[in-house]
Amino acid sequence: MITLGIETSCDDTSIAIFDDNKGMLYNKRHSQLELHNRYGGVFPELASRDHQVHLLPLFDDAMKQCFLKPHLIDVIAYTAGPGLVGSLFVGASFAHGLGLALSKPIVPVHHHLAHIEIARFQSPEISYPYLALLVSGGHTFLILVKSIHDCEIIGATVDDAVGEALDKSARIMSLPYPGGPEIESLAKTINETDLTLPRPMLKDPGLNMSFSGLKTAVINTFVKHLHTPAEISYALQKSIADVLVIKTRRALVSTGAKQLVFCGGVAANMYLGSTLRGMCEKKNVSCFIPEISYCTDNGAMVAFTGSELYRSGIFQKERFVEPGWSLNDL
Numbered sequence: 001m002i003t004l005g006i007e008t009s010c011d012d013t014s015i016a017i018f019d020d021n022k023g024m025l026y027n028k029r030h031s032q033l034e035l036h037n038r039y040g041g042v043f044p045e046l047a048s049r050d051h052q053v054h055l056l057p058l059f060d061d062a063m064k065q066c067f068l069k070p071h072l073i074d075v076i077a078y079t080a081g082p083g084l085v086g087s088l089f090v091g092a093s094f095a096h097g098l099g100l101a102l103s104k105p106i107v108p109v110h111h112h113l114a115h116i117e118i119a120r121f122q123s124p125e126i127s128y129p130y131l132a133l134l135v136s137g138g139h140t141f142l143i144l145v146k147s148i149h150d151c152e153i154i155g156a157t158v159d160d161a162v163g164e165a166l167d168k169s170a171r172i173m174s175l176p177y178p179g180g181p182e183i184e185s186l187a188k189t190i191n192e193t194d195l196t197l198p199r200p201m202l203k204d205p206g207l208n209m210s211f212s213g214l215k216t217a218v219i220n221t222f223v224k225h226l227h228t229p230a231e232i233s234y235a236l237q238k239s240i241a242d243v244l245v246i247k248t249r250r251a252l253v254s255t256g257a258k259q260l261v262f263c264g265g266v267a268a269n270m271y272l273g274s275t276l277r278g279m280c281e282k283k284n285v286s287c288f289i290p291e292i293s294y295c296t297d298n299g300a301m302v303a304f305t306g307s308e309l310y311r312s313g314i315f316q317k318e319r320f321v322e323p324g325w326s327l328n329d330l
């Protein structure tokens with residue numbers, strides 16, 4: 001079965017072709033980084049216009065590279081939410097138009113479910129229920145994944161997402177967008193610092209987190225000129241790692257889960273990944289982190305998850321776009 005995956009929820013246009021016999025045949029994306037760089041964040045109207053420009057050429061390239069004709073596609077999967085409404089509409093319209101023209105089934109996919117489930121493509125030994133730590137530019141969630149149709153958010157940030165805190169901190173230090181990779185490279189240039197940034201909400205006994213205070217602490221530190229951006233980046237990464245490790249460990253204990261999936265754009269961060277792996281090893285929990293090209297937004301995660309949903313026979317065919325779609329309402 002050949003599944004086309006379409007991802008346009010934010011600022012990456014991506015197309016993938018997944019063949020459940022041969023594997024992931026194609027997974028390419030067009031990044032809008034340069035377009036949004038000067039705004040220090042994603043400019044929604046420009047994002048949807050740019051998806052319109054690049055989606056069809058990417059699809060044509062996918063057909064050419066995979067020696068496919070559109071009628072050979074069996075299933076069309078696309079990200080229906082959550083995301084920017086204009087951007088989602090571009091992918092949804094393309095998917096539904098193609099599905100109608102070719103008389104093929106269309107599967108609306110939840111963006112976060114796709115971020116999580118792609119881990120099962122690379123590691124089929126992952127079994128339900130498992131714990132997922134999804135950390136991206138817009139969201140920071142601890143999720144108990146009971147099945148592909150049933151997820152429960154058991155912890156979340158009460159304010160900024162980790163990626164947002166990284167992006168905003170980078171902007172304060174005049175680093176380019178997105179800030180996460182910049183902060184990771186700067187942090188790698190030193191081995192220690194006397195600077196300590198706060199670890200918010202650690203005393204709160206629950207699984208919720210908070211990162212906006214950290215961003216304020218970065219502003220206050222930066223304006224004093226007592227520490228370099230490298231030191232601030234190093235301390236910031238350490239604080240985030242401590243909060244994620246402590247809250248995740250608590251979630252593993254309370255759920256009894258024996259497998260952890262760390263995913264989303266921020267899971268591309270090697271320091272955070274190795275710190276979480278270290279904690280899991282001590283607790284005898286298996287830790288899975290998708291490879292970098294599957295961590296940041298990509299069509300492969302949509303194609304794989306769409307294919308699994310289609311095979312399960314349960315998906316809401318009538319859904320078009322849902323910008324505020326919650327993982328609790330799959």
Ligand code: KG4
Binds near residue numbers: 136166178180184268
């Ligand atoms: O999942 P994603 O590609 O898009 C969203 O759905 O948000 O995540 C983007 C986020 C950005 O905040 C970016 O700064 C962060 O992921 N990011 C990283 C790294 N690579 C991307 N954060 C820390 N370290 C990285 N290496």
Ligand code: ZN
Binds near residue numbers: 115264265296297
């Ligand atoms: Zn994402």
